[in-house]
Amino acid sequence: MSAALPVPVIQLLQVLTVALGAPGVTGVIARVEARLQGRRGPRVLQPYYDLAKLFRKEALAPEGASWFFLAAPLIAVAAYLTIPLLIPVLTTYGLPLGYMGDILGGGFLLSLASFVIATAALETRDPYAQLGSSRAKTFSAITEPVVLFVVFTVALLTGTDLPYALAATVRSSAGQVIRPGHLLAAAALFMVILHETGRIPVETHTGTNEFGMIEEARAFEHSGPYFALLKWGSELKQLILYTILANVFLAPWGLASTQQVGAVILAIAALLAKACAVGCAVAVIDNSFAKLRLFKITEYVSAAFLIAVLGVFTLYLGGG
């Protein structure tokens, strides 16, 4: 295992790992969740079969919907596949395209994807899809400040806002892991991730009750390959957010520090294992709490905001 991979190949592998691993992680979470509820659950590979089936189906668009309705899923998936270039998925060292954008750049891409999906949902004139996109935009407006404060914390911790820099800082000593600023930011980010991936206590991701839906409702009118892209997109988004939490904040260990084939393979396995571990934690939360009523979500977000603001406060005085 002494062969070294060229840098562009590793860069490509980052995208491929996320692209191909995302449905698998979703499958593992669904399986764990079913076991927790005493069901046998679907097989782990089920999301791949679902996608393959949807890609073979016919695509329909509602009458009067413009070209944007069909373009939106493509734009969203393209945005999601760009983010793995910017964050430390497999390596501790920044790859050539890794400095194209900072954390805010990644955040912009996530918002762009969510924006085009919401706009496409508006195109359909379906009340439920419109309800979903209106809710998604309302709530993302109130989680935005939380994300900003998490970014401020990262800036105070590292002096930059590059995800690679924070991962390196966290790895550098135990004192960096245990400091309140870092832990509070990670906790706030985790709460935002629960919100963004449509998990309890914000939204039930299974079931068909439209009144509680936020993100799920937006894809109602899409069908065939376009619906498959939306589904795949939300799986990609989930794995990307888990990667940011695990590889930047909580456990940036197990990443490849060289270009050796062995190290890179190990990093792929470590990433998927970490993502599944985060997913298991999410599944446990999913099974132990009730969904909040829609207008109680502001309280949940205000708790996340409080934690993020406290993180910045503790750092402001120094020594946090």
Next chain:
Amino acid sequence: MDPVQAPGVYEGVANVIAAVMLLLEFGMLRQALARDQIRLYMAQSALLSVLAIVIAADRNLPDLYALAALSAGLKVVAVPLVMRRLLGRAVPDEEEPAGVAGSHTLSPASAVLASIVLAAIGFFCFGALGIRNPAAPTLALALAAAMVLVAFGLMIIRRDVASQAIGFFTLENAISLAALVVASGLPLILETAFLFDLLVAVVVFGMLIRAHHTKAESLSTADLTRLRG
């Protein structure tokens, strides 16, 4: 911009415990049920004892182990027990005492925002003092100051005797936290004397809760705003 330097592991642990204590204080603000508030108070007091153990191990002060045990016995076991019995007697059939659930004067989200402002005042006042001394870590002190202000906020925002008593007890927790980080070498007898101050407060609040309940048949303090001749 230079990154903020990381403190050592021990100081980091102490700061994290102080930060979680402040978060629990915010949690009390949000809780609707008196028994949940008491549970949070128990958790906060337990954390205070853990902090005493951490400091005892770090600075090699065996006295603090005794203090941790004493404080845990009093605040994690005795005070919550007394509070539960008092509230249990106020309302016989295991029901929630009237006036605790609906005693918010602000909506939970605005209460949190108002308390963030209070905490910020506490923080930045201590930051402005410019204490730069290894014996007194600014951050833990500032967290204690923020906790004092948020505890005051809790007593102002909630209009029921039970929350106000809990607010007062957590005030004592905040002051103990400040005392622990600044003057951990204080003689044990003095620290114990501070703890017994809390007992006086418990007795006084116990009397108040009972007197108020027999007179007003509610734990809400809303009717106390009217003047009586």
